[in-house]
Amino acid sequence: MRSQAPETAQEAAALLQDCAADAVGVRIAGAGTKPWGSPGGECGVELRTAALDAVVEHNRGDFTAIVQPGVSLRELEERFADSGQMLALDPPLGEGDAATLGGAVAAGDSGPLRHRYGAARDLVLGITVALSDGSLAHAGGKVIKNVAGYDLAKLYSGSFGTLGLICEIAVRLHPVAPARATALGTTDDPGVLQRAAVALATSSLEAQALDVRWEAQRGAILARFAGIAAAAQAEAAERLLAQLGVQVSVTQDDDALWAHQRAAQRSVDGGAIVRVSGRPTGLADACIAAQIAGATLVGRAALGLWWVGLPATAPGELVTSIARLRKVLAPSPCVVLDAPSYVRAHLDPWDHVEDPAVVLMRRVKQRFDPTRTCNPGIFVGGI
Amino acid sequence: MDPVSMTASLGPGLLGPEVETSLRARGFTLGHFPQSFEHSTLGGWIATRAGGHFATNYTHIDDFVESLRVVTPTGVVETRRLPGSGAGPSPDRLFLGSEGTLGITTEVTVRLMRTPEAVRTLLAGFRSTDDAGAAVSSIIAAGILPAAIEMMDALTIQAAEQAVGAGFPTDADAALIVELDGSLAECNACFDDVVAICERNGATSIRIAEDDVERALIWRTRKAAFAAMGRLAPNYFVQDGVIPRTKLPEVLARIGALADEYGMRVANVFHAGDGNLHPLVLYDGEAQAERAEELSGKIVEACVDAGGSITGEHGVGVDKKRYMPSMFDEAALAAFQHLRCAFDPRGLANPGKVMPTPRLCGEVPGPYRQHPLERDGIAERF
Numbered sequence: 001m002r003s004q005a006p007e008t009a010q011e012a013a014a015l016l017q018d019c020a021a022d023a024v025g026v027r028i029a030g031a032g033t034k035p036w037g038s039p040g041g042e043c044g045v046e047l048r049t050a051a052l053d054a055v056v057e058h059n060r061g062d063f064t065a066i067v068q069p070g071v072s073l074r075e076l077e078e079r080f081a082d083s084g085q086m087l088a089l090d091p092p093l094g095e096g097d098a099a100t101l102g103g104a105v106a107a108g109d110s111g112p113l114r115h116r117y118g119a120a121r122d123l124v125l126g127i128t129v130a131l132s133d134g135s136l137a138h139a140g141g142k143v144i145k146n147v148a149g150y151d152l153a154k155l156y157s158g159s160f161g162t163l164g165l166i167c168e169i170a171v172r173l174h175p176v177a178p179a180r181a182t183a184l185g186t187t188d189d190p191g192v193l194q195r196a197a198v199a200l201a202t203s204s205l206e207a208q209a210l211d212v213r214w215e216a217q218r219g220a221i222l223a224r225f226a227g228i229a230a231a232a233q234a235e236a237a238e239r240l241l242a243q244l245g246v247q248v249s250v251t252q253d254d255d256a257l258w259a260h261q262r263a264a265q266r267s268v269d270g271g272a273i274v275r276v277s278g279r280p281t282g283l284a285d286a287c288i289a290a291q292i293a294g295a296t297l298v299g300r301a302a303l304g305l306w307w308v309g310l311p312a313t314a315p316g317e318l319v320t321s322i323a324r325l326r327k328v329l330a331p332s333p334c335v336v337l338d339a340p341s342y343v344r345a346h347l348d349p350w351d352h353v354e355d356p357a358v359v360l361m362r363r364v365k366q367r368f369d370p371t372r373t374c375n376p377g378i379f380v381g382g383i
Numbered sequence: 384m385d386p387v388s389m390t391a392s393l394g395p396g397l398l399g400p401e402v403e404t405s406l407r408a409r410g411f412t413l414g415h416f417p418q419s420f421e422h423s424t425l426g427g428w429i430a431t432r433a434g435g436h437f438a439t440n441y442t443h444i445d446d447f448v449e450s451l452r453v454v455t456p457t458g459v460v461e462t463r464r465l466p467g468s469g470a471g472p473s474p475d476r477l478f479l480g481s482e483g484t485l486g487i488t489t490e491v492t493v494r495l496m497r498t499p500e501a502v503r504t505l506l507a508g509f510r511s512t513d514d515a516g517a518a519v520s521s522i523i524a525a526g527i528l529p530a531a532i533e534m535m536d537a538l539t540i541q542a543a544e545q546a547v548g549a550g551f552p553t554d555a556d557a558a559l560i561v562e563l564d565g566s567l568a569e570c571n572a573c574f575d576d577v578v579a580i581c582e583r584n585g586a587t588s589i590r591i592a593e594d595d596v597e598r599a600l601i602w603r604t605r606k607a608a609f610a611a612m613g614r615l616a617p618n619y620f621v622q623d624g625v626i627p628r629t630k631l632p633e634v635l636a637r638i639g640a641l642a643d644e645y646g647m648r649v650a651n652v653f654h655a656g657d658g659n660l661h662p663l664v665l666y667d668g669e670a671q672a673e674r675a676e677e678l679s680g681k682i683v684e685a686c687v688d689a690g691g692s693i694t695g696e697h698g699v700g701v702d703k704k705r706y707m708p709s710m711f712d713e714a715a716l717a718a719f720q721h722l723r724c725a726f727d728p729r730g731l732a733n734p735g736k737v738m739p740t741p742r743l744c745g746e747v748p749g750p751y752r753q754h755p756l757e758r759d760g761i762a763e764r765f
Contacts, residue, residue: 061629137718143625144657145479146692147432148710148720154476175526206565229568278729279388356460367721381455
């Protein structure tokens with residue numbers, strides 16, 4: 001596979017157009033930290049976003065920025081922090097902390113901040129994309145509120161590069177809070193953990209992040225508060241948790257706790273990560289299922305979004321474990337993210353059901369990339 | 384309604400007050416209060432991707448829609464009712480703001496919020512819209528995310544005050560309404576900061592709502608602004624444009640210059656927190672209508688020139704599709720058309736809206752065809 005790193009959006013669009021004309025598939029990649037999805041069809045060209053690495057605008061007073069896809073999330077974090085601002089998108093950064101903004105948006109990845117600020121798609125105000133017909137389409141804008149035209153950013157967020165290359169992303173930024181504090185509760189009873197998670201999620205306390213964890217027969221709930229009154233809110237959460245029989249403490253030095261949550265969304269040792277979309281009320285069952293599989297679970301308490309980390313075993317055993325997990329947690333979708341290639345080839349990572357939404361996505365693919373040039377076959381249902 | 388997962392499935396025909404009444408009884412709110420709250424429906428909010436008054440913090444309808452059931456011209460699409468969606472882009476997000484051109488929403492599952500523990504509201508008068516704008520920038524820069532920041536200019540204050548008599552500062556050239564909500568501790572701490580920021584930026588008066596009655600009175604005055612324009616002129620055009628917030632002084636100056644050039648008055652009301660302007664072009668009778676509309680169009684152009692948008696919340700519809708090319712080039716419009724055709728290859732859903740020039744999807748070439756509803760006299764094009 002020939003590797004190319006176009007330096008401008010126009011170059012990228014021309015490359016896609018040429019490949020479409022020659023019926024050559026293009027594998028689009030950022031830093032390559034998320035080799036997810038189905039194995040997909042053959043590709044002759046790898047298009048990397050490494051040279052599309054500029055922060056085009058940072059409008060401090062407007063809390064917006066326009067960024068090329070190849071900029072790393074780590075760089076953005078440092079850059080915006082200088083102005084007391086942040087991009088509220090905190091997925092794990094992958095090997096070498098190299099994950100890029102384009103990759104995170106295309107893969108729809110997220111971290112604990114999703115609780116308060118939404119998913120990547122909720123932070124993207126506008127987008128410029130290169131299509132396989134060689135055109136560069138710009139949708140949305142760089143203002144917080146805008147309802148002109150279709151919101152293509154929503155379409156490209158989570159589309160895994162199958163509709164074209166994201167060349168530029170306008171994002172909304174948020175202020176970094178002056179203070180923060182985390183209430184950390186622990187229990188070895190999955191039922192208590194679920195009750196605690198639901199109680200915090202439905203209370204009027206406004207957490208910046210609300211996470212759960214189940215590991216080695218022990219559960220944890222983490223509620224981070226950010227703002228002038230962070231400590232007071234964390235103490236209120238502490239009282240609420242204590243009433244439910246959870247052992248609880250409050251800390252302001254919470255970076256390591258949250259780094260641990262993010263890290264557990266990835267596998268580094270040849271195991272597998274399964275992302276489960278459930279309901280908050282299914283947490284206890286999910287913890288038990290994870291425990292039986294010898295796995296850990298981390299995720300967003302109020303959103304019912306969990307990452308189950310299965311330890312490395314013989315590939316055949318991993319396939320069986322994942323199938324069992326899916327059966328127990330059905331109908332919650334269980335998408336396999338990290339996994340050895342053997343596993344990826346022997347099951348459908350997407351756990352896909354041929355529902356009307358998939359049929360519709362196929363029609364969208366047909367319109368946007370009729371030549372099936374961009375990341376062919378890696379997405380749900382063979383898209 | 385599922386109070387544990389904090390979701391509710393609702394019919395799109397519910398009016399705003401019907402939605403809130405059914406949720407409040409159980410301590411929840413949807414938290415979405417557009418200007419037209421009393422008269423508009425949940426389905427309409429989705430079709431237009433509504434924002435509105437309390438649109439600085441969360442409260443765009445996007446923030447609440449969990450999943451949708453939509454009848455599209457090519458079949459029923461139902462997104463899974465799960466709080467965090469699974470794989471890939473969710474088609475439901477595309478229906479938000481699609482103005483009925485991709486299908487008809489028949490059921491909406493929304494995410495609920497707890498009724499906030501505390502709400503604090505203030506009204507501040509300023510010597511100029513620049514001072515008020517500087518206060519807004521300072522509030523945002525301080526890291527405070529109010530539920531609402533609304534600005535009214537002198538003309539609007541006078542008209543609304545005449546209508547309601549709430550004691551708005553009629554000697555001020557600009558007024559800000561700032562509302563914070565959330566946990567009691569956070570809300571109170573931030574509110575003190577907001578008061579200090581307004582004072583630092585030259586507020587000539589600050590009135591803090593003492594109770595819900597006074598708070599309602601302040602909002603009633605703001606909401607009366609459009610209707611009250613009748614006291615200043617027999618007719619007006621409402622414009623809806625968006626600018627980056629920091630361009631406010633520049634764009635307001637340009638609007639003022641345009642108004643002078645046309646010899647017409649323009650009153651300004653806006654959601655200052657997110658740069659969404661509603662300039663009201665005042666005129667008198669049919670004879671001036673064309674000129675007023677032209678001025679209103681120039682104001683939209685000024686918004687686009689400043690890096691903004693032709694519409695923040697009212698949508699494109701029929702009226703604004705002619706401005707679409709000022710924001711989007713041919714490639715972008717073609718991409719929109721790809722999307723439209725994927726959902727509606729025969730162009731059955733709200734034909735003639737959003738897209739600036741009529742296009743076909745390639746599958747059904749041919750001239751205008753009468754829609755069956757038109758044939759049966761049930762609906763008409765307008």
